[in-house]
Amino acid sequence: MLAEKGIHRVNPGETPDIVIVNTCSVTELADKKCRQTIRAFARKWSNAAIVVTGCYAQLKPQEVASLPGVEIVAGIDRKLKLAAYVDEWLASRTPMMEITPAKEIREFNPSCSRGDRTRWFLKVQDGCDYYCSYCTIPMARGRSRSASVHAVVDKARQAADSGAKEIVITGVNIGDFGKGSSENFFDLIKALEQVNGIERYRISSIEPNLLTDEIIEWVSKSRNFMPHFHIPLQCGDDEVLKLMRRHYDTTLFRHRVETINRLIPDAFIGVDLIVGARGETPERFESSREFVESLDISRLHVFPYSERPGTKALEITPVVENSVRHDRVKTMLAISDDKLSRFTSRFIGTVRPVLLEHSQKDGFMHGFTDNYIKVKVPAVPKLANRIVEVRLDSVDGEEVNATIIG
Numbered sequence: 401m402l403a404e405k406g407i408h409r410v411n412p413g414e415t416p417d418i419v420i421v422n423t424c425s426v427t428e429l430a431d432k433k434c435r436q437t438i439r440a441f442a443r444k445w446s447n448a449a450i451v452v453t454g455c456y457a458q459l460k461p462q463e464v465a466s467l468p469g470v471e472i473v474a475g476i477d478r479k480l481k482l483a484a485y486v487d488e489w490l491a492s493r494t495p496m497m498e499i500t501p502a503k504e505i506r507e508f509n510p511s512c513s514r515g516d517r518t519r520w521f522l523k524v525q526d527g528c529d530y531y532c533s534y535c536t537i538p539m540a541r542g543r544s545r546s547a548s549v550h551a552v553v554d555k556a557r558q559a560a561d562s563g564a565k566e567i568v569i570t571g572v573n574i575g576d577f578g579k580g581s582s583e584n585f586f587d588l589i590k591a592l593e594q595v596n597g598i599e600r601y602r603i604s605s606i607e608p609n610l611l612t613d614e615i616i617e618w619v620s621k622s623r624n625f626m627p628h629f630h631i632p633l634q635c636g637d638d639e640v641l642k643l644m645r646r647h648y649d650t651t652l653f654r655h656r657v658e659t660i661n662r663l664i665p666d667a668f669i670g671v672d673l674i675v676g677a678r679g680e681t682p683e684r685f686e687s688s689r690e691f692v693e694s695l696d697i698s699r700l701h702v703f704p705y706s707e708r709p710g711t712k713a714l715e716i717t718p719v720v721e722n723s724v725r726h727d728r729v730k731t732m733l734a735i736s737d738d739k740l741s742r743f744t745s746r747f748i749g750t751v752r753p754v755l756l757e758h759s760q761k762d763g764f765m766h767g768f769t770d771n772y773i774k775v776k777v778p779a780v781p782k783l784a785n786r787i788v789e790v791r792l793d794s795v796d797g798e799e800v801n802a803t804i805i806g
């Protein structure tokens with residue numbers, strides 16, 4: 401849209417007239433990094449107009465507007481209007497603040513973006529109706545909403561026409577796709593599989609109560625949906641899960657993991673965890689650690705609990721000290737390293753399909769196997785964005801050295 405108005409991306413070393421910052425507000429640290437980034441841009445390009453959008457802009461528009469260099473603050477539902485706002489600002493040079501209160505946001509436009517990556521990201525849903533006690537996302541993103549299956553499939557077709565081979569299905573709570581309509585997430589994935597040209601789909605993070613056995617069974621037979629799942633657990637203790645107001649317990653979570661392992665034994669299963677949440681006593685952390693250790697999963701994504709203003713979690717006691725939160729992160733990360741190395745080692749000596757990425761470094765190219773193992777092969781530039789068979793030779797940290805064999 402910006403390009404249509406004659407605005408182009410600067411090359412390295414050039415000075416921009418406009419800087420667009422897309423912000424996050426998932427933790428206190430995210431807010432801080434956004435402020436630091438905006439200030440750094442204002443120092444570096446003192447004559448540039450800074451445009452800020454995303455969750456931090458939505459939640460704290462006044463705070464953002466007061467930062468140096470900021471001329472336009474646009475809420476999360478206004479991103480697709482940024483080009484028009486920039487036009488308006490160029491004509492008037494007057495600061496603008498365009499925010500819809502999150503509760504009133506109803507509009508959703510699916511989008512498919514490539515950025516500089518080989519993989520494409522298809523956003524099918526936004527917002528969340530769950531209100532987990534620690535989370536500000538519903539306050540920033542508003543109610544759950546999505547496009548029709550037809551509109552999303554159209555986006556996937558356009559991506560395929562532009563050369564996309566792999567699409568990651570994203571959203572805030574994607575399992576909620578279609579809520580309030582006669583369609584659902586299962587209808588969506590069945591329709592996407594029919595799009596010609598897209599050889600791989602990955603389902604990004606999906607709530608365990610919404611990743612039904614029916615979906616897992618269907619993925620196990622699908623040609624194009626990869627054996628790769630990302631499921632947020634957040635804590636492996638039922639008391640803490642209740643305090644977090646999550647929509648499942650550890651029994652259901654274990655059942656999902658066991659179903660995946662039974663039907664798709666080679667699947668990669670990534671699991672999100674928040675440690676040190678309010679109410680996570682040493683005993684409850686220990687029970688969570690034992691639960692996580694007992695799961696047959698591939699990797700953990702571990703985050704220390706972050707206090708967020710306006711959340712229900714602030715009423716919970718006891719509070720876990722910061723230093724303890726960080727010790728718990730280390731404990732869980734050690735478990736994660738162990739699980740990842742066991743998972744990866746299982747596939748050494750086997751042959752798997754890899755989509756090779758465009759970027760090259762030190763004579764090597766990277767890519768992911770169908771079951772999400774990151775591999776490194778000697779670069780063959782003409783094979784970028786192609787799916788090739790590789791033999792997995794040896795583990796090298798978080799990657800695997802591999803040989804192209806077909």
Ligand code: SF4
Pocket residue numbers: 528529530531532535536537538572573607
């Ligand atoms: S499901 Fe819970 S953690 Fe996820 S976005 Fe919704 S409220 Fe936040």
